[in-house]
Amino acid sequence: MDATPEVQRAVDLQGVFDASGVAEVLDQLDAELIGLGPVKGRIRELAALLLVDRARRDLGLEGRPPTLHMVFTGNPGTGKTTVAMRMADVLHRLGYIRSNHVVSVTRDDLVGQYIGHTAPKTKEVLKKAMGGVLFIDEAYYLYRPENERDYGQESIEILLQIMENKRDDLVVVLAGYADRMEKFFTANPGFRSRIAHHIHFPDYSIDELLQIANKMLEEQNYRFSPAATEAFRSYITVRMQQPHFANARSIRNALDRARLRHAVRLFGERARPMTSADLMTIEPAEILSSRVFKGGGVGPGNFGSELEQAEAA
């Protein structure tokens, strides 16, 4: 339309950035999530890419709209779901999705139990997620090579089709353990080629987990006494070596049980008046009485499932 396209039209990238409100989301991400340096870095890169892409389009530099489907790999409790929610905010503010809602599903929500059940089920979920983000947790369960009559394959085919045809309407995020996702992609090359962004969530360090614990307590108006902080540090050190360790999720469970013991202790001392400090402060006794320290708490064979393990710890 412009006769002299060489004439330099300028776009105010800073202005676009400020107007989008993405900075706010990114700052929130930094403030709310402890650790996860590489993840935050990738999200910033992605935000930059999308911002520049939008600026290019504003100047009429048409390009293929970027593929936004992503895969998040990492161990349990490393914040994949939380980051997916923030990602939806970023994409929404930059105008790549129309709403910032995240529909979180697992295999059970997508795959049916008998012939003809899967397609409507998958489509219903997809329709609910449209305009936003579809988060498929433990996506590798969709594909079960050991059972060739499994309906997961049908679900995968519908997903692939929608991921290709409805790129403007839906962003799909797959999540799961790194090694099993790798196997899943090897068996379903169609997925790999439709996913542009691979973000790996590293495990937390002990210090980060301690920070997370303090933050969680703070949110619930509890706090560690200084001795309890040290006790909890040694708790984390021991707990990390044991099986079924689920990072932040294990921390949350441990804190819930510490709160329980805290309440029991206070109830035992109910004859004396309680100050708010008493009601808030978690003492080392609450941590050290955990079965994690007794060694026998977690043995293969003793505790099969994460749940039983959580009961025991």
Add this chain to the structure above:
Amino acid sequence: MRLTQGTFSFLPDLTDTQIAAQVKYCLDQGWSIGVEYTDDPHPRNTYWEMWGLPMFDLRDPAGVMMEINECRKIHGGKNYIRVVAVDSTHTWESLRLSFIVSRPENEPGFELIRNEVNGRSIDYTLRSYATEKPTGERY
């Protein structure tokens, strides 16, 4: 003769963008959306065939547009297709909005039938020219 049933029926046909905007409004009100079709345009024909199940918990019209387009692929040009929005709030529990999103190219209209009853009394009824033919061959 152009069929005028439901909301917006005296306006020119809605474009897909306009349909999506109306659906968005319905979703924002918390109404669930259904897609229905029929080849019997009689005004008393209240219950149309359902295209799939009604859609609950949607946030965005894209899913509804997908269903409308699927339905058009199979029934477009041979049937009327409408979008209905149902409000499930207590005391409503009923249809809040219904509008046609696709109609056959050729709508023959209605015949007024006069029937003499009880001596010289006359009662009147309507009959669509389309329904002279069996279902499936009407448009």
